[in-house]
Amino acid sequence: MVPDIGFIGAGKVGEALASKLSEKGYEVVAVASRSFSSAERLAANISSCRPYSTPQEVADVATLVFITTPDDAVSSVQEGIDWHPGQWVVHTSGALPVSVLERARSRGGLTGGFHPLQTFADATGESLSGSTFALEGEDPLLSSLKEIALALGGSYVVVSSEDRALYHISGVLASNYVVTLMGLADEIWRRLGLSASGVDSLLPLMRGTVENLARIGLPDALTGPIARGDAGTIQKHLQALKVRMPELTSIYSELGLNTIPISLEKGVIDEAKAQELEKILGG
Ligand SMILES: NC(=O)c1ccc[n+]([C@@H]2O[C@H](COP(=O)([O-])OP(=O)(O)OC[C@H]3O[C@@H](n4cnc5c(N)ncnc54)[C@H](OP(=O)(O)O)[C@@H]3O)[C@@H](O)[C@H]2O)c1
Structure with missing residues (x-):
């Protein structure tokens, strides 16, 4: 069972994932970004989705939150949010360990990684189908991430934090x-x-x-x-x-x-x- 989904970071990966997840019937309800105009652009194509001006508002209305900012911003973005117990927080970086989401975990949330092994030069999500996703997390979050990867037409591997940097090098090569x-x-x-x-x-x-x-x-x-x-x-x-x-x-x-x-x-x-x-x- 996948709960309501929110996005922080309305760039290429955020937009591709949000639109494809919505197409597959998932409830994408909220998005915030550095600039409100990016959030508005993403939300404009998804009827269930509302743009918000702060990441906190996304965390307040969505249970599963994807942080799709550049890698270097993930840690500071999650540091600035009052996460709720039971919240699921996931980043989409190939190289970052899940420990960058420590604040969400310490507030009683489940944290994970969902890295599409794909290149997104633009925000169309067409290439998600057929891609492999590198997942990390604990159940029930991990089971939901597996379900999402399969629903997107992909397959998945589970990669531990320890192995993530090396795994990411395979993609870089x-x-x-x-x-x-x-x-x-x-x-x-x-x-x-x-x-x-x-x-x-x-x-x-x-x-x-x-x-x-x-x-x-x-x-x-x-x-x-x-x-x-x-x-x-x-x-x-x-x-x-x-x-x-x-x-x-x-x-x-x-x-x-x-x-x-x-x-x-x-x-x-x-x-x-x-x-x-x-x-x-x-x-
Ligand atoms: N691109 C790829 O091929 C690819 C493939 C797999 C995984 N990934 C991973 O996916 C994640 C996102 O990559 P991307 O290529 O989608 O990046 P991107 O196109 O540069 O988009 C990042 C978005 O994050 C927003 N942002 C930046 N700083 C922020 C902050 N402090 N708070 C809130 N929003 C912020 C930016 O906002 P504004 O537009 O509002 O300025 C931008 O829209 C990264 O972790 C990356 O490693 C990327």
Whole structure:
């Protein structure tokens, strides 16, 4: 049984979650944000939801409160509220432990984490379906969070506070740093003067890789010189970097070294080849 829901923080995640939860039949009744206009914008699309000017008012009318502010504001926001006994307070950060909600817990509330393993560049909640949610909390709150994750069309894992930072790194590697890698690949295109941006040309390659990962998974999706054991090609790459873009040598080598175990697991290179590649890459 999920009680009335409120949101503090009317940004991308708050808006996406509030609108999808309402669509799924949950009672989203209250929202407050730093600015009243953000709260009004979120509430405008949800008939049951009223905008409030302070987080305290949300805590006064909703039993389950999602704090969807930036990570750095979660602790101070919950510190400023007189929580009620029996209240459920949840943040949506991937990295923060549940102990940041200590004041709510000490007032007799249940506290938890509900992190959508998804990227929200805007506030549409379409990508929530199919996402995995990292949950933390005690029952009955945890059971309700599980129910919500499933109702949103997702699945869930339970991640302890101790493991949360490491769990979050997995998401950073699979999302944010993919953008970083595209940034570096694009830098080479611009340096060579091939076009104003390489993103359009590199994107079909990136999409193909992601689709291979979805279709055949790890380690089979790996292709390229390390999977082929092409030591000569890797030497040419390193030589080109040394002469023209030495600043990329260390990340290229580090990623290459981390690609060797995947190639071994795929069974496309043997131990002797792995050692040869490691030596070339400076491992
Ligand atoms: N974006 C993602 O891809 C993503 C994915 C998973 C989890 N998360 C997590 O979800 C949470 C929210 O992220 P987001 O991307 O939705 O952030 P966001 O778009 O920047 O929105 C944060 C909202 O919080 C409001 N806010 C800021 N300080 C506040 C305060 N002191 N009191 C009340 N409201 C305050 C802001 O208000 P105003 O608009 O009123 O100024 C803003 O609307 C974070 O914990 C983040 O780690 C994000």
